[in-house]
Amino acid sequence: MNGKKILFVSSELVPYLPENQVSLMSYEAPRMVNSNGGQIRIFMPRYGNINERRHQLHEVIRLSGMNLVINDMDMPLIIKVASIPKERIQVYFIDNDEYFKRKATFTDADGNLFPDNDERAIFFAKGVVETVKKLNWSPDIIHVHGWMASLLPLYLRKYYADEPLFADSKIVLSVYENGFEGELDKEMMDKIKFDGISEDSIGPLSQPDYNNLLKVATDYSDAIILASEGVSDDLKTHINNSSKPVLPYVSLQEAEEAYTNFYKTEVLK
Template sequence: MMNPLLRRKPSVVLVSAEAFPFAGTRASAAGMQALPESLARLGFDVCLVTPKYRRPAIEALPLTPVLRRFLVPVGKDKVPASAFRAETAISPLPPVDFSAVPDPPARRFRAYFIDNVKYFDRERIFGSEKAPYLDNDERFTFFCRAVVEFLRRARIRIDILHCHDWPSALIPLFLRTAYDGQRPFRKTASVLTVHDPAFQGDFPPESFALTGLAWDLFTPERLAAGGRFNFLAAGLLYADGLCAGDEAAAEAVRTGAAGAELAAVLARRGTWDGRGGGREKAAGSGTEARSKVRAEFAVPASGRDVAEVYRRALISRKGDSHVR
């Protein structure tokens, strides 16, 4: 069934550091379990990009190299990366008998894996909760930049880049800064889903240097949340569309239970032009700003609700010919 919200079959790239069944046990991995299938049934062309961890579920896949070697800017360095594609269609759910399903999807979804042995060939994904890897800021700055570089070089058509939680939350920032106006991202809208706001990617200010971006972006009004570099706060500010994995996650961000800095960033979107890191506009009343924040930081209950988030994100981009 073609998505009725959009005029042509839209392309969605899901980006997550954790995705069932490949790797991960946190909320984002569970949240990714049903989403590709739901979007495919609505007529979206869906693919996933995730790290190539040392995990049996990934190592067992027949992988085909897409880009054997490309360089990713990380701070002042150029770090090598590789990208692989799963040769067979992958379903994150148990097999479904689509003969009994009206309008079954024409295809499932593809999975791409970003590889760098130094960053991803490890026993754990993030380290332990009490002792996270000390270079997680570098690892996931690399991952975010590598995803954008891979998509640019592979010339994959992208309408929506849907990022999940802090490890991919710098992608909206990069799209609006280092890659602003570049093909194939000129009309790409970014969406960020917050599954677990307890994990934010909160690092000291010097970690911002890993992005390679100008330091004039690192201000309290933009990227210096509480004087630190917070990946999730950057995504909340720069993404074209926002949603939460559940109401508890949404309320934790809205009310400040997950940190006053996140609530302040979310509220500040109500005084911006809806393009995340863009121009400020008249704030209007506090009630109007809070209503806008609540409306755009919704909790989708179905694939159609996610499609509505996509539609609104695309509308926030100028000149999108496939948006009604």
């Protein structure tokens, strides 16, 4: 991976959020690339339950300040950064008071999904792309982890289709069994269509549940990694029917060799 540039975009990441399959692999995959000579950038949302003081987050004024339009509303984009000290890895946080100030990640105290999770996902996808454009950093691979990040492939291939910075970037999607119960907002499809993305491009989102969100992400990715053993048969069938390169599930101990080989032989070929 020497010299290759890989952008990691994740819903969750240790040490900023509790450890689960998504947050752990979102840390381990960049660490592997970093230790093998690759250049990396990591992006995640700045949820309100992340302790800014403990993790030493600070705002990057030169990257903040623009507004993103979400469903005809102007939403200010704030960019913060922090470093994972022992790995010397920098993490960029996408922030907005309306979407990410609340002291929780995806659900309220009763376990109900936040009603604006769909808008948060759209804001996150646009925020990542706009920030990478400001950094003028053209990634060879964009590796997506977790459902809050899952609109990124769609937005890159449709909304940002003419952006030259990403013209040669390959999108890798890690698919996990860690999803969510129920559905996102019923108006999600209309909010995406507001951005000029056709209904034909996002058909499954007429029912915006976890599997359908990941089906759309699969459709606009170049390669898929099965990052959990328990991915549903429905989702696996859609992935297999896509005829895209797929890395079957491997344990954490096998991941470094397997991911590196997959990047080199299937994604960058």
